[in-house]
Amino acid sequence: MRYWLMKSEPDEASIDHLAQAPQHTLPWTGVRNYQARNFMRDMMQVGDGVLFYHSSCPEPGIAGLAEVSSTAYPDPTQFDKKSTYYDAKSSQETPRWLLVDVVFKKKIPLIPLAALREHEELKDMRVLARGNRLSITPVTEAEWRFITKRLV
DNA sequence: GCCAACGTTGGC
DNA sequence: GCCAACGTTGGC
Numbered sequence: 001m002r003y004w005l006m007k008s009e010p011d012e013a014s015i016d017h018l019a020q021a022p023q024h025t026l027p028w029t030g031v032r033n034y035q036a037r038n039f040m041r042d043m044m045q046v047g048d049g050v051l052f053y054h055s056s057c058p059e060p061g062i063a064g065l066a067e068v069s070s071t072a073y074p075d076p077t078q079f080d081k082k083s084t085y086y087d088a089k090s091s092q093e094t095p096r097w098l099l100v101d102v103v104f105k106k107k108i109p110l111i112p113l114a115a116l117r118e119h120e121e122l123k124d125m126r127v128l129a130r131g132n133r134l135s136i137t138p139v140t141e142a143e144w145r146f147i148t149k150r151l152v
Numbered sequence: 153g154c155c156a157a158c159g160t161t162g163g164c
Numbered sequence: 165g166c167c168a169a170c171g172t173t174g175g176c
Contacts, residue, residue: 007173007174009174055173055174056173056174132173133172133173133174135173
């Protein structure tokens with residue numbers, strides 16, 4: 001059992017989109033970074049906790065709680081020529097990009113990025129590290145507990 | 153729109 | 165294998 005922070009641009013997939021999706025579930029399409037892919041492929045298990053983070057928007061921050069609900073499987077958008085996530089270098093036989101399904105748990109009052117930075121307990125969070133651009137980062141159990149018990 | 157930081161590409 | 169150039173992310 002692990003914990004993760006997963007970034008999504010709310011224009012594309014917000015916490016509300018997740019809540020309203022069929023089975024309250026969305027496939028986490030579009031990851032095109034090897035480190036993030038490897039987290040999904042090698043580390044994620046069904047039931048892992050997810051902090052759903054809104055990025056590249058007026059109010060970046062944690063917008064809800066979710067859960068990993070599948071193991072990794074090929075991201076279909078890499079094969080779709082019409083998709084912005086299409087990857088000509090990938091093939092059905094050896095898919096380059098994987099994803100997991102994520103299921104909605106709870107919408108929360110937004111915890112802004114600036115608020116996360118105020119807490120000593122969270123100072124080592126990967127997502128807060130200088131220059132971090134990874135769209136999926138591990139969250140420690142202590143960080144998860146602090147956020148879900150104290151900030152939600 | 154700016155720009156720091158980082159990942160990827162490709163020439164050598 | 166190095167590394168400069170380029171592209172992308174994402175907060176501000």
